[in-house]
Amino acid sequence: MKRILVSGGAGFLGSHLCEQLVDEENEVICLDNFFSGSEQNISHLLSSSNFKLLVQDVSMPLSIEVDEIYNFACPASPLLYQRFPIETFKSSVLGSLNLLELAKASGAKIFQASTSEVYGDPLLHPQPESYFGNVNPIGPRACYDEGKRSAETLFFDFHRQYQVGIKVMRIFNTYGPRMSATDGRVVSNLILQALQRKNLTIFGDGSQTRSFCFVEDTIRAIRLMMASPKEITGPINVGNPTECTILELASLILELTGSSSQLSFLPQRTDDPVQRQPSVELAKTELSWQPTYPLKEGLLKTIAYFESFLKKDVD
Numbered sequence: 001m002k003r004i005l006v007s008g009g010a011g012f013l014g015s016h017l018c019e020q021l022v023d024e025e026n027e028v029i030c031l032d033n034f035f036s037g038s039e040q041n042i043s044h045l046l047s048s049s050n051f052k053l054l055v056q057d058v059s060m061p062l063s064i065e066v067d068e069i070y071n072f073a074c075p076a077s078p079l080l081y082q083r084f085p086i087e088t089f090k091s092s093v094l095g096s097l098n099l100l101e102l103a104k105a106s107g108a109k110i111f112q113a114s115t116s117e118v119y120g121d122p123l124l125h126p127q128p129e130s131y132f133g134n135v136n137p138i139g140p141r142a143c144y145d146e147g148k149r150s151a152e153t154l155f156f157d158f159h160r161q162y163q164v165g166i167k168v169m170r171i172f173n174t175y176g177p178r179m180s181a182t183d184g185r186v187v188s189n190l191i192l193q194a195l196q197r198k199n200l201t202i203f204g205d206g207s208q209t210r211s212f213c214f215v216e217d218t219i220r221a222i223r224l225m226m227a228s229p230k231e232i233t234g235p236i237n238v239g240n241p242t243e244c245t246i247l248e249l250a251s252l253i254l255e256l257t258g259s260s261s262q263l264s265f266l267p268q269r270t271d272d273p274v275q276r277q278p279s280v281e282l283a284k285t286e287l288s289w290q291p292t293y294p295l296k297e298g299l300l301k302t303i304a305y306f307e308s309f310l311k312k313d314v315d
């Protein structure tokens with residue numbers, strides 16, 4: 001049994017991880033200020049004696065003794081982070097600095113949920129970890145991209161200067177139950193629109209690509225990385241290399257929901273990456289991990305989640 005801090009523990013990924021760690025009888029401290037996380041995601045854990053909720057901003061100093069730290073705290077939705085760029089940058093950079101100081105003081109291993117956004121609008125395809133990326137440092141996505149890049153810098157400097165045990169994972173688009181219904185990510189948006197017989201919003205011409213990984217696969221990779229030997233620091237890409245266009249995603253969602261919704265084309269978003277596909281060779285060799293969920297199977301589980309979410313909303 002370990003004492004584990006999960007910052008951003010009430011978010012989409014954080015709450016799935018908290019659930020597993022609590023089930024395995026670890027003492028879990030969930031740190032969240034509910035900026036993008038939600039109390040609903042963790043309400044079923046609140047009665048567990050080995051789960052504690054700390055409602056606090058990750059950039060505020062903390063003094064607790066822990067064995068492991070997982071850092072997810074940062075809004076990940078372009079809609080939200082572009083509305084609150086300063087808060088986003090602070091949560092990535094000051095939050096990481098704060099947690100790294102904590103890891104250094106308590107000798108804890110620390111995991112950083114980094115992102116495919118560190119590659120920006122990539123000119124190399126698929127993206128290996130050795131690629132330095134193509135990021136606009138002053139654009140509307142920079143608060144997130146540069147915030148996460150700076151966080152990676154801090155992680156590696158704490159590792160080199162103070163030998164802190166770091167685990168940096170670059171997570172590509174993940175989807176599944178408990179995605180926020182309001183933060184405008186493409187999978188949740190299109191499923192909700194299809195279920196509600198509304199037009200499916202497509203930004204640009206829908207030819208841009210993403211590679212979608214089901215949440216269970218991502219969480220398994222995160223656990224494997226935390227348990228890996230100390231010399232495995234990352235960065236390691238985690239995602240599903242099966243790439244699809246947004247138009248292909250929309251038509252699969254229409255087919256699986258049996259919806260008769262139409263497509264509605266809206267202006268392309270500024271600096272929206274044109275293509276994104278992870279190279280996961282490193283995850284295969286260093287973590288013996290590969291994704292197991294085909295898109296169709298993961299989407300069916302996600303559709304079932306949003307169906308019951310909408311039903312609860314009505315009841």
Ligand code: UDP
Pocket residue numbers: 077078079173184185186187189190201202203204208210246269272273
């Ligand atoms: N997108 C879309 N319709 C939506 C939401 C998103 O066409 O309702 C597009 C968006 O422009 C981007 C892709 O889907 O090209 C993925 O967007 P998301 O916000 O989910 O994540 P990103 O990978 O951009 O961080």
